[in-house]
Amino acid sequence: MPLLVLFGLGIQLFKIDLSTGYFNTLTEKAALFEGQGAETSSLFTKKDLRALIDPDDLFRDPGGKIDLHCSNRSFSLETSLDMGLQGYMLKKIGSSQSPMIGFVAMDPTTGKILSLIDSKKLDAVKSVCLSSQFPAASIFKIVSAAAAIDGCHISADTKLTYNGRRHTLYKNQLTHRTNRYTNKVSLKTSFARSVNPVFGKLGIYRLKRELLEEYANRFGFNQPIDFELALQPSRISVGDDPYHWAELTCGFNRETLISPVHGAMMAASIVNDGKLVEPTIIERITDNEKKTVYAGRMSVMRQVMSRKASQEMKALMAATISYGTCRRTFRGYRRDAVLSKLLIGGKTGSINNKTDELHYDWFVGFCVEKQGTRKLALAVLVVHDKLLRAKAQEFARLAMRYYFKASSRQKSGSA
Numbered sequence: 199m200p201l202l203v204l205f206g207l208g209i210q211l212f213k214i215d216l217s218t219g220y221f222n223t224l225t226e227k228a229a230l231f232e233g234q235g236a237e238t239s240s241l242f243t244k245k246d247l248r249a250l251i252d253p254d255d256l257f258r259d260p261g262g263k264i265d266l267h268c269s270n271r272s273f274s275l276e277t278s279l280d281m282g283l284q285g286y287m288l289k290k291i292g293s294s295q296s297p298m299i300g301f302v303a304m305d306p307t308t309g310k311i312l313s314l315i316d317s318k319k320l321d322a323v324k325s326v327c328l329s330s331q332f333p334a335a336s337i338f339k340i341v342s343a344a345a346a347i348d349g350c351h352i353s354a355d356t357k358l359t360y361n362g363r364r365h366t367l368y369k370n371q372l373t374h375r376t377n378r379y380t381n382k383v384s385l386k387t388s389f390a391r392s393v394n395p396v397f398g399k400l401g402i403y404r405l406k407r408e409l410l411e412e413y414a415n416r417f418g419f420n421q422p423i424d425f426e427l428a429l430q431p432s433r434i435s436v437g438d439d440p441y442h443w444a445e446l447t448c449g450f451n452r453e454t455l456i457s458p459v460h461g462a463m464m465a466a467s468i469v470n471d472g473k474l475v476e477p478t479i480i481e482r483i484t485d486n487e488k489k490t491v492y493a494g495r496m497s498v499m500r501q502v503m504s505r506k507a508s509q510e511m512k513a514l515m516a517a518t519i520s521y522g523t524c525r526r527t528f529r530g531y532r533r534d535a536v537l538s539k540l541l542i543g544g545k546t547g548s549i550n551n552k553t554d555e556l557h558y559d560w561f562v563g564f565c566v567e568k569q570g571t572r573k574l575a576l577a578v579l580v581v582h583d584k585l586l587r588a589k590a591q592e593f594a595r596l597a598m599r600y601y602f603k604a605s606s607r608q609k610s611g612s613a
Contacts, residue, residue, distance in 0.1 A: 241491035242483055247426040253316070253325050272486040278310035278479055278494065286600050287593070291317050294588055297556065298581035300326030300458035303597055306466035306564065306575045308496045309475035311459075313597070320581075327458045330430040332579055334456040335547030336392045337562045338434075338449040340464055342400060343389050343514055345413035348507035350404045354386040354514055360395035367450045369441060371395040372402055389514040390522025392546065394448040401447030402440045410446055411436045416502045417464055418474060425459070426480045426494070432456040449547055461562040461577030468515060468543065469564045469573050472508040474499045515543025515563060524561070527591045536603045537595075540565040546591060557582040561590035565598045574601055 283303060291299050299317040304310060316326045323329040346352045359380050362371045372395065388396040401410065415421065419434045434454045436446060445451045459477055467474045478494035485491055503511070519528045523546045531537040544563025550556065559580045566573045576597060578590035 241485075244424055244426050247480065247492070248428045251427060253314075253328060253427050273483050273491065275483050276481040278305075278312065278481045279314065280312040280601070282604050283313045283597065283601050284315070287313055287315055287597055290593065290596055291315050294580075295319070295585075296580050296587050297583050298322070298326050298579070299593070300329075300577075300579040301593060301597070302327055302458045302462040302577045303601070304462045304466055304477060304575050306470045306475070306573045309463075309466070309477050310481075310494070311477055311479040312574070312601075314459075314479065325427075326579065326581075328427055328429050330432045330455045330457040330460065332455060332457070332581075333452045333549050333558055334432075334449055334454045334461075335549040335558060335560060336449040337456070337461060337464075337545050337547040337560045338446070338454055339389060339392065339397055339547075340468075340511070340515075340545050340562065341413050341417050341419075342397055342405065342410075342447040342449075343385065344417075344503045344507060344511055345405050345409045346385065346400050347510045348503040349409045349413065350400075352385055352404070354384065354510045356385050357382050358385060358388060358396045358399070359383075360388075360393060360399065362395060364391060364393045364395070367394045367398050367444060367448060372398050372441070372444055374403075386514050386517045387522075389545070390517035390520075392448075392523055394450055397448035398444030398450070401443040401445075405447060406440075406443060407436050407438065410443060413502075416474070416500060417467070418460060418499065419454075419456075423460065423463070423476065423499075424497070425477050429459055429477075430457055432460045449549075452549065452552065458577040458579050461560070461579070462575050465544075465562045465564045465577060466575035467502050468508055468511045469566055469575065470508075471505045472501055472503040474502045512541070512543055515545060516541065518544050518546070519563075524591050527589065527595055531595075534599070536599050537565075539568055540598065540602060541568055542598065544591065544594065555583065557586065559586075559590045561594045563594060565602070567602070572602070572605055574598065 287301055291301055294317065297320045301313060301315040302311065303313040305312060314327055318326060323331055359376060359382050360371060361380050362368065383393060383396065414434045419432045422431050423429050432455060446454060463474060463477060476497040476499055480492065480494045482490050482494065483492035518524050519542045524544050531542065542565045544561055547560035549558050559582060561578045564573065564575045576594050578593045580590045
């Protein structure tokens with residue numbers, strides 16, 4: 199495990215803490231620990247860590263060791279980051295000229311963050327991965343599809359209809375009229391190919407305000423997510439206008455906002471039998487006597503959907519890879535020595551900002567060993583300018599292949 203000792207530039211943080219009085223709080227806490235067994239107590243809470251840890255120290259290679267001294271005690275921090283994956287993706291993302299990139303990889307079962315990378319050439323946000331200032335676009339269809347399957351008893355194979363083009367959302371496409379030009383598609387195909395009118399009609403006639411709000415809340419929107427780093431809550435506002443429900447359901451708006459960390463959590467819930475797990479990036483904090491004073495632990499926020507619904511969602515997201523919006527990037531994956539051994543699923547999303555100067559490009563997805571237990575959940579956001587460079591789904595494929603190729607080498611080496 200990589201070691202990063204709390205908390206980056208320790209002396210600089212001490213100056214900040216002294217000016218805010220936070221050092222006194224830690225001193226008082228440390229005094230309470232004198233003579234106590236650290237194994238049964240916790241000196242630091244997640245709230246403490248959010249106030250102290252500079253995310254930039256974790257985004258960089260956390261291989262160095264820096265001591266924090268508090269009340270004559272030293273503490274060191276161990277992250278959950280997979281240093282092979284972190285280093286590999288740092289190189290790939292670091293060479294990109296895109297204005298902003300956020301990359302998050304996590305273990306779906308435990309919530310452990312395995313890679314967390316920010317790339318910023320704009321000062322619009324402090325952290326891409328932790329900021330919820332980005333439109334969710336079509337990745338919100340994950341919430342909408344789960345709500346339709348779990349709350350309306352629709353299956354992946356349920357046939358739905360639409361008129362007109364796939365990626366528009368005109369009001370005349372949201373009626374029940376059918377004619378010889380009407381298209382009939384399954385929910386799975388609508389999801390894989392991101393057919394907006396189908397999801398718009400689901401919003402108006404099936405989900406409506408009640409289910410939209412319920413499942414957005416289930417997935418963690420409009421509420422704080424307990425994490426060791428300061429993570430902005432994702433946001434959605436559901437009004438009373440049916441056309442607004444249509445826009446929200448298919449992600450055809452700029453007001454539903456989400457962070458890459460939250461995106462990875464959503465993907466993780468699909469392969470975690472519908473459970474939404476809190477993220478954690480701190481494995482443990484130890485004092486100078488090697489006693490643990492903080493340990494990250496797996497914590498389930500809630501059951502987002504039924505296990506059966508999560509199985510249906512796997513099928514929808516797998517279709518996105520095989521014949522949907524990711525088919526070109528993942529072409530040939532069934533013949534690839536590494537990727538062919540994985541069940542891969544995903545959802546893309548894209549939308550411009552209001553001035554059309556920036557283009558938000560999302561991939562949220564997962565991969566699971568067919569003959570094994572290892573899993574990976576991913577969220578990648580690439581913010582393009584006028585030049586479209588490497589897409590989010592391309593970075594996702596690179597990460598999947600590297601992570602599971604490295605896993606295979608480790609298994610061979612230990613055999």
